[in-house]
Amino acid sequence: MGASVQQSFIWLPAGLLPLPLPLPLPLPPPLLLKGSMTFHKGPSQRSPPPPGYPPARQLKRWPVTWQSVKPEPPGKFVIQVFKDFQQPFTGRYPTSHRIYSMPVPQEPLRRVAVTGGTHGNEMCGVYLARHWLQAPGELQQPSFSAVPVLANPAAAAVCRRHIGCDLNRSFTKALLTASPTPDEPYEVTRARELNQLLGPKNSSQAFDFVLDLHNTTANMNTCFIVNETDLFAMHLCHRLQLQNSESPSWILVYQPPESETFSLDSVSKHGMTIEIGPQPQGVLQAKLFYRMRSLVASTLDLIELFNQGTAFPAFEMEIYRLLEYMEFPRTEEGDLAGMVHPQIQDQDFKPLQPGTPIFQMFSGKDVLYEGDSTVYPVFINEAAYYEKNIAFMKTEKLTVSVPALPVLTPSPAH
């Protein structure tokens, strides 16, 4: 396993294949997808091994061939994966791992929102949203005006991440469609309000784009969190990365493609999150505030360019895709037994080799990383993740090929 796991992805823009598709449909040779998959150990493993196979932690990376596709509403394609176990086992096993392709925009994006304070103690977004609510002119473009939204005003008022539960995990179908109850957490109610304002999620009435602003206490510098099936957002990230090449920035795919989306930016047709750090919770640092303000302006400029018919050609880029969480070491009673090792503190997005110390126990003992391949930890020692028992998140570095966007015909001014 090298430092960079090379893996090919191809997005299938909506409309590329005729609907309905017969099942199973062998793909034409140019679209036959090959790659590899990994089984991961631990409680958050996303691909449990088939019955009778070795325990997850003993499994390796396997070659994989995606062999058929089937359509899934609304407007998404699901690629059903069959794994060919070539070594040390042979056989065929269908899994739930799927690759979605979200539709690419065929029209100018006119309904755009910039949301801050989704977590009420991440101060750049809180104060940018408050500022723009007073002075929205900064968010105007010739073809659209972005709407500023203070996403979690109650949490921002008391400078806490949340009042009752994490708003940015509350945009699931179950929560958005449940009947309101008097004792439900504030954020569940607020998620429904935001879904009315910016969605409804998965509907044609939803906003075209939501840009959600976050801070982290981890040394993530500038990080764009994106759904890797959102071709439009992938283009924005890539261009933002090129425009800001003097300062390191990273593209993080946080959510497994097969799982239901839950974040605020999932209520709109397209969306992404800007995550800037390190900044302590409850602190507003001017440098980070201005960096975020500038990135929002650049994002809106790029949407305007797209609306005006600018070509967004195909490219390749590096992304970091979430593999699994690394939990804190605990005593038998469940108390913290150690802390993130100084050797990996602030080393977000740097390669973590097997055998590197990752925890320092209060007893003085070091705990080494026991994985069998290089990973790239992110959100290292993030304050908000102590309550989730996450010391850091392991990602893999991938190079992905992203196809061109369709070129719109020039749009008249809004």
Place this chain on the structure above:
Amino acid sequence: MGASVQQSFIWLPAGLLPLPLPLPLPLPPPLLLKGSMTFHKGPSQRSPPPPGYPPARQLKRWPVTWQSVKPEPPGKFVIQVFKDFQQPFTGRYPTSHRIYSMPVPQEPLRRVAVTGGTHGNEMCGVYLARHWLQAPGELQQPSFSAVPVLANPAAAAVCRRHIGCDLNRSFTKALLTASPTPDEPYEVTRARELNQLLGPKNSSQAFDFVLDLHNTTANMNTCFIVNETDLFAMHLCHRLQLQNSESPSWILVYQPPESETFSLDSVSKHGMTIEIGPQPQGVLQAKLFYRMRSLVASTLDLIELFNQGTAFPAFEMEIYRLLEYMEFPRTEEGDLAGMVHPQIQDQDFKPLQPGTPIFQMFSGKDVLYEGDSTVYPVFINEAAYYEKNIAFMKTEKLTVSVPALPVLTPSPAH
């Protein structure tokens, strides 16, 4: 006004002057104290100008002669200050500014406590206290065993600074002696419990020493917060500073000598606070954890040295003494109108010259420091002080002369 304001202080150990003293008593020439005082502008000014004198912000630093002393229980001396206004006014005006001298220990210190988690989201102290409660052996010395205390367990359990109010401002006579009420803040109740455990404050039954452990989000590195009239604690700070000369450390006098003490370490006969940063609230960083653990061990070693009869000779050292708070810029509606300027972010304890930008407004405008002398800002952009509307605290740098401690006769093992 130079970068360092030279000012002389002399501590008057208890028992130096006979009690009772006639009033007014001219001091004998060797003890005549000379120095200077400053009037400060703004709402937190500690020395309001006399009636009919110019407004505070126009006043300058004046020469001062302390001319008489009077005793004040328990075991403290109060030096009454008369200001000689030599320019531009002449006259004599008694103020409330006083210099205390706390008694120096005449016996070994055997009742010592190390308190952490006084603020429940300052994680080094929280986890050190929890660790020592499981493994108290680390706090044992030949002549005493320090007691670990998790000061605010309810706030630590939910990882907040406090539940109801700031515990570290709750050790006042009014709060400690008030009758308990059912709806009083948790921390007021807890302060009384701690006063029972470690005090009672100002009594002969009180603990000999309390070492209180804190973190800050400001770039304060290692900072010892001490009452400048506590000669014993001043000696400890000085030695700790010498022992850790490879890393910058600072001595901060936070509380005006004329004001009532309110912090946890004021319940004991002697005490001090170790403040380490920058560390975000709710995050435990191993390097800071180990630095604090090592400083606690060194402090206990020094107390042991004193107990064993080691001489602590006189010395001079630099201290930073709190002048006043600098508030955040606000709109007419009271909202934050700007933030700490990047030019002073992380510049704690560095000289701040008049004319230096201190705030960057959301409008883009810079706000300059308008003082008439160099000051030394501390607690710059501390998360916990937003609710107190403090952007940073201005201090002055002073060189103080600290007399020797009495040498104890060697103590038998405890």
